[in-house]
Amino acid sequence: MTSSPTPGPVLVVDFGAQYAQLIARRVREARVYSEIVPHTWTTEQMLAKRPSAIILSGGPASVYAAGAPFVDPALFEAGVPVLGICYGFQAMAKALGGEVAQTGAREYGGTQVEVCRAGALLHGSPEHQTTWMSHGDAVHAAPEGFEVLATSAGSPVAAFEHTERRLYGVQWHPEVKHSPLGQDALENFLYSGAGLAPDWTADNVIADQVAAIRAQVGDARVICGLSGGVDSSVAAALVQRAVGEQLTCVFVDHGLLREGEAEQVEQDFVAATGVQLKVVDAREQFLDALAGVSDPETKRKIIGREFIRVFEAAAREVVEEAGEHGEEVKFLVQGTLYPDVVESGGGEGAANIKSHHNVGGLPDDLQFQLVEPLRTLFKDEVRAVGLELGVPEEIVWRQPFPGPGLGIRIVGDVTAERLETLRKADAIARAELTKAGLDREIWQCPVVLLADVRSVGVQGDGRTYGHPIVLRPVSSEDAMTADWTRLPYDVLSIISTRITNEVADVNRVVLDVTSKPPGTIEWE
Structure with a gap:
């Protein structure tokens, strides 16, 4: 089952990029339907999906490495609009007879690009713009008939296009937010280059x-x-x-x-x-x-x-x-x-x-x-x-909640008493986050009971030996990666005070400040 409209999806061909899903998301944000397919698919398999356009993603390989993924030149003769990004750009250039060189000069992170000709792909772009690069090889000569649109210090050809054949490419990553004008380039490709309408709603x-x-x-x-x-x-x-x-x-x-x-x-x-x-x-x-x-x-x-x-x-x-x-x-x-x-x-x-x-x-x-x-x-x-x-x-707008529920937010045996303890602590945390207007600022805030851990505390002028509660607020777009959310200290203070005052057997509240990776969002 798919939600794909006629004539078909924009296919994002995944060459092992960490950003393949992000490319698909950005296309959908432009209200055009997209799907991810592996680079191992043949041209026949791709064309069987009746794609309205194809985007070749980045990837970690060098086009010159033994066994590196390649693009079948026949793909570019099928009449389907194609956009190459980073590795996909280089593989495209090589397949079409351009020159890709191993220069040893790398460009990583924020990189200044000079736009020498806006064309259809970079229409509306300023002469100088910041982009996000991640490459060692570079395109030194565009394939025959292609116009060079942009250059950078490490990329003699940083973008090109052949409007008649509806083939386009950029060395940088337009899908990441670190390329401020990247979404504009993607939408130029979708709307002008491929002639698609923003009607996927x-x-x-x-x-x-x-x-x-x-x-x-x-x-x-x-x-x-x-x-x-x-x-x-x-x-x-x-x-x-x-x-x-x-x-x-x-x-x-x-x-x-x-x-x-x-x-x-x-x-x-x-x-x-x-x-x-x-x-x-x-x-x-x-x-x-x-x-x-x-x-x-x-x-x-x-x-x-x-x-x-x-x-x-x-x-x-x-x-x-x-x-x-x-x-x-x-x-x-x-x-x-x-x-x-x-x-x-x-x-x-x-x-x-x-x-x-x-x-x-x-x-x-x-x-x-x-x-x-x-x-x-x-x-x-x-x-x-x-x-x-x-x-x-x-x-x-409920935060994502694992299928096994609170059973995997109790580190240790699951009992009715421990569930009730965690349920009360979780309710306090959710109530205070809602009260502070932070529900949509965070992706998820798992509350974890360390049932097999006890620590010494002082409550009511007496010694206690209670359990810690862990707060795990994270921000994410799709849970593939995540960073811990910097919640206001006053909100954290209120949550901690309420939990230790109102929940029996809990005398300590701690904050998990681990990103994903290396940690996962859930503890178990």
Whole structure:
């Protein structure tokens, strides 16, 4: 399933660049649909997608290195507009007969570029501009028929174009914010070079997906595991818009949720969407299964296993409740996002749920067919679709929350008492961040209970031996990388004071100031 409009997507060919996803995001920010494909795809495979344009990404290799990725010259004869970036620019130049040299002169970071001719690609650019470079090789001569648009100290040819053939290239990275005019160059390529219209919107995504879901599901029944997070909620709302009463959402209350989440799903989401909701109270079952388990991967597998077994039982009950004319539940809705697809190797699709999907550790023998209406979207796009569908803002703007819930935010064994301790601390942190107007300033703020750690404290003139709580505020665009968020000290002070005053057995609050990498966002 895709949300791709006619004639087809802008393909971002990934040559191993750390910025391939970012290129795709920037294209989408220009309201043009894009997809990432590996450089190992043949020209025939790419053209089979009927691309409206192709962007060749950067990459770590040298075009002269043994086994370096190359571009089939036939790609440039297909009539599809192409933009080469960094390595993609050099590979393009080499494939078309230009000269790429190993000069030994490197350009990294902010680099001044002189625009000698704006052309279509750099239309509106000043004569001098700052760009972000990361290369050792350089293009020394453009292919025949190409016009040189820009130069730099280390790049005799820093940009070129052939407008008749609709082929363009830049040595710098226009997709990063450190190239202030980079988005302008990308939009010049998309709008002028490729002749595309900025018409990929939330409305179009909804219309495309509703049609695709109806075509896939037909008259069959559908079930959706609703967690209360933005991904599953928007996926459910989309499927509800498409097939109505054929969908039943199952909300498994596994006892690992944050304060107020169960009530919000049961009341607000149902009121906004009209979805049929079946609530399963499985708190005792999950706690029993997790008893004495502290290893994080084992926790994830147990939670995933118990979740799907509860889910299977709920699916059977949905059929039974439908009466003698009830149909087998054939489809399962998943809130898989595009970063999940890319990270799992391109995600060409599978009939069975695998453990890399968004509920960790699911068994391979589950035979539901997947409906994944969000698999082409990034998180910010999911939120835009959710708002358009009328999903409550409190759910749409909720911070990302892991499928295993608070179970992996307790470092140590999971017990009812520890869950209640963490739930209270988390509620305080969220309330104060909301009060300070910081909800949309941060990507996520996991609150972690170090249950296996104790430290000495003084509370009420007496010695205590309590647990630490960790605050992990991070900023990110898509969770692939993240930096810790510099929250105001007064807000941190209020959160710390409230937690140590109001939450029993906690006498210390600490701040995690690790970026990703080297750390992950979640502790487990």
